[in-house]
Amino acid sequence: xxxxxxxxxxxxxxxxxxxxxxxxxxxxxxxxxxxxxxxxxxxxxxxxxxxxxxxxxxxxxxxxxxxxxxxxxxxxxxxxxxxxxxxxxxxxxxxxxxxxxxxxxxxxxxxxxxxxxxxxxxxxxxxxxxxxxxxxxxxxxxxxxxxxxxxxxxxxxxxxxxxxxxxxxxxxxxxxxxxxxxxxxxxxxxxxxxxxxxxxxxxxxxxxxxxxxxxxxxxxxxxxxxxxxxxxxxxxxxxxxxxxxxxxxxxxxxxxxxxxxxxxxxxxxxxxxxxxxxxxxxxxxxxxxxxxxxxxxxxxxxxxxxxxxxxxxxxxxxxxxxxxxxxxxxxxxxxxxxxxxxxxxxxxxxxxxxxxxxxxxxxxxxxxxxxxxxxxxxxxxxxxxxxxxxxxxxxxxxxxxxxxxxxxxxxxxxxxxxxxxxxxxxxxxxxxxxxxxxxxxxxxxxxxxxxxxxxxxxxxxxxxxxxxxxx
Amino acid sequence: xxxxxxxxxxxxxxxxxxxxxxxxxxxxxxxxxxxxxxxxxxxxxxxxxxxxxxxxxxxxxxxxxxxxxxxxxxxxxxxxxxxxxxxxxxxxxxxxxxxxxxxxxxxxxxxxxxxxxxxxxxxxxxxxxxxxxxxx
Numbered sequence: 286x287x288x289x290x291x292x293x294x295x296x297x298x299x300x301x302x303x304x305x306x307x308x309x310x311x312x313x314x315x316x317x318x319x320x321x322x323x324x325x326x327x328x329x330x331x332x333x334x335x336x337x338x339x340x341x342x343x344x345x346x347x348x349x350x351x352x353x354x355x356x357x358x359x360x361x362x363x364x365x366x367x368x369x370x371x372x373x374x375x376x377x378x379x380x381x382x383x384x385x386x387x388x389x390x391x392x393x394x395x396x397x398x399x400x401x402x403x404x405x406x407x408x409x410x411x412x413x414x415x416x417x418x419x420x421x422x423x424x425x426x427x428x429x430x431x432x433x434x435x436x437x438x439x440x441x442x443x444x445x446x447x448x449x450x451x452x453x454x455x456x457x458x459x460x461x462x463x464x465x466x467x468x469x470x471x472x473x474x475x476x477x478x479x480x481x482x483x484x485x486x487x488x489x490x491x492x493x494x495x496x497x498x499x500x501x502x503x504x505x506x507x508x509x510x511x512x513x514x515x516x517x518x519x520x521x522x523x524x525x526x527x528x529x530x531x532x533x534x535x536x537x538x539x540x541x542x543x544x545x546x547x548x549x550x551x552x553x554x555x556x557x558x559x560x561x562x563x564x565x566x567x568x569x570x571x572x573x574x575x576x577x578x579x580x581x582x583x584x585x586x587x588x589x590x591x592x593x594x595x596x597x598x599x600x601x602x603x604x605x606x607x608x609x610x611x612x613x614x615x616x617x618x619x620x621x622x623x624x625x626x627x628x629x630x631x632x633x634x635x636x637x638x639x640x641x642x643x644x645x646x647x648x649x650x651x652x653x654x655x656x657x658x659x660x661x662x663x664x665x666x667x668x669x670x671x672x673x674x675x676x677x678x679x680x681x682x683x684x685x686x687x688x689x690x691x692x693x694x695x696x697x698x699x700x701x702x703x704x705x706x707x708x709x710x711x712x713x714x715x716x717x718x719x720x721x722x723x724x725x726x727x728x729x730x731x732x733x734x735x736x737x738x739x740x741x742x743x744x745x746x747x748x749x750x751x752x753x754x755x756x
Numbered sequence: 757x758x759x760x761x762x763x764x765x766x767x768x769x770x771x772x773x774x775x776x777x778x779x780x781x782x783x784x785x786x787x788x789x790x791x792x793x794x795x796x797x798x799x800x801x802x803x804x805x806x807x808x809x810x811x812x813x814x815x816x817x818x819x820x821x822x823x824x825x826x827x828x829x830x831x832x833x834x835x836x837x838x839x840x841x842x843x844x845x846x847x848x849x850x851x852x853x854x855x856x857x858x859x860x861x862x863x864x865x866x867x868x869x870x871x872x873x874x875x876x877x878x879x880x881x882x883x884x885x886x887x888x889x890x891x892x
Binding site for chain 2: 414524
């Protein structure tokens with residue numbers, strides 16, 4: 286297969302066969318070699334074959350093989366001729382990350398790490414089979430699905446400033462609970478305010494390095510200041526919405542001509558396309574609400590330990606989502622349906638979607654690292670709007686499968702490494718240690734270096750973990 | 757061999773085997789739960805399910821999805837399948853299973869969904885094989 290390097294960190298997969306547009310991979314040579322090892326390139330090409338795709342089928346430097354669309358993938362579609370695809374969003378709709386800042390410093394946390402990790406682990410349900418303590422009735426859940434984090438705040442679990450500092454203000458417009466199936470609702474009822482398992486986590490961190498003093502100051506961050514990061518999604522409700530609409534679209538449109546059954550899609554303008562968007566938006570709102578409730582519990586628990594603590598939301602970004610946004614295509618502004626699957630919006634200064642308090646600077650972009658490694662806070666840029674439909678990476682991205690991880694990674698070595706770094710970890714299962722070990726992911730520093738060099742988001746601060754809770 | 761796991765960068769991929777399609781489906785369910793927890797699960801509760809599909813792959817998808825649904829809503833974690841019958845003509849499946857409450861086990865992976873990615877249900881000579889990629 287021919288892959289052309291067109292400039293530093295940019296590779297092109299030329300149009301062949303059914304491709305309507307070329308493929309573009311934004312990666313370093315080192316990362317490109319890792320990407321070539323699995324089916325990522327083939328999946329980028331498959332996405333390029335979908336009707337109405339604009340400019341290019343894009344993969345970013347954290348890309349790896351997914352199902353249908355690759356993870357770390359971005360694809361924008363023409364509103365009239367294009368399609369919307371549940372596989373282009375992923376099963377964990379609005380799997381997303383929130384970053385909050387505290388008025389504590391690293392030295393306040395150091396002697397209390399054990400206490401903190403135990404308190405948060407006890408309070409916030411994580412893992413499999415541990416339901417939420419938050420009881421919600423069916424009609425109330427419908428309101429939550431249509432109003433997201435704003436619903437939870439209105440019920441007293443937070444302040445208005447919380448949702449003002451979230452992507453879409455914590456409420457994706459166009460959500461319709463009546464488009465969410467009974468099965469999905471049943472899966473969601475017991476899961477509001479639960480972390481889940483796998484790569485989802487809750488970390489207490491500190492600002493380890495500042496790359497852009499001015500922006501860090503504007504966002505209220507200084508060296509050694511303590512932040513908390515929450516990574517989770519729409520849980521079983523979102524997974525069910527994806528499954529339901531994949532099946533509905535198959536019934537309506539068939540899948541015989543698709544290279545991968547997971548590429549199933551519907552025209553954006555069709556009834557089914559509209560219904561999927563409305564249900565997906567409801568699931569996205571579930572994820573916003575989920576993290577808002579977890580934030581409430583974090584505030585409560587931390588207040589017991591630090592009575593003078595103040596916790597403010599910096600931002601909350603979506604990683605798995607389809608949205609309608611305006612972008613410049615062929616020199617003209619055009620509304621598109623953008624799919625970000627394992628990718629983060631990265632809008633620069635001036636966009637109306639960016640909260641008023643950040644509009645002059647650009648949006649905060651939160652990039653979580655793997656267990657025990659650094660995470661980054663970056664700023665969105667105009668360059669991203671030019672190159673990647675205003676998108677950047679979402680994390681390190683896996684390089685190693687689970688089978689290989691269990692064969693090659695020594696659990697006690699992972700434990701020792703965490704201990705040496707002074708990180709307190711609590712998890713529902715010891716296996717998570719191996720399954721989520723830093724070695725199974727790409728090097729986050731390298732992934733972030735590429736997007737910073739490309740300018741599709743710029744480094745602001747680096748965060749290091751003090752305590753970690755894994756599901 | 758009842759099932760084997762294949763290498764996949766991010767998700768879980770397995771093949772399950774059987775002398776009959778029913779046995780291969782049964783082993784597919786066991787493979788999925790084995791990926792979450794690989795030790796013995798107590799047969800405390802009994803559950804019966806009936807599934808309807810549109811083709812073999814869809815029937816397998818619906819069957820495994822029902823098990824995830826029971827896990828999310830009732831915390832039912834599979835121990836064994838007592839019986840599993842497939843009506844191949846009408847793509848119908850009936851199963852009787854035992855299991856326990858998930859909270860009693862140290863489960864490290866949350867299977868988010870069944871996917872159609874690389875899925876197949878095949879008969880090669882006398883052997884029935886299924887292949888599934890699970891989203892985690």
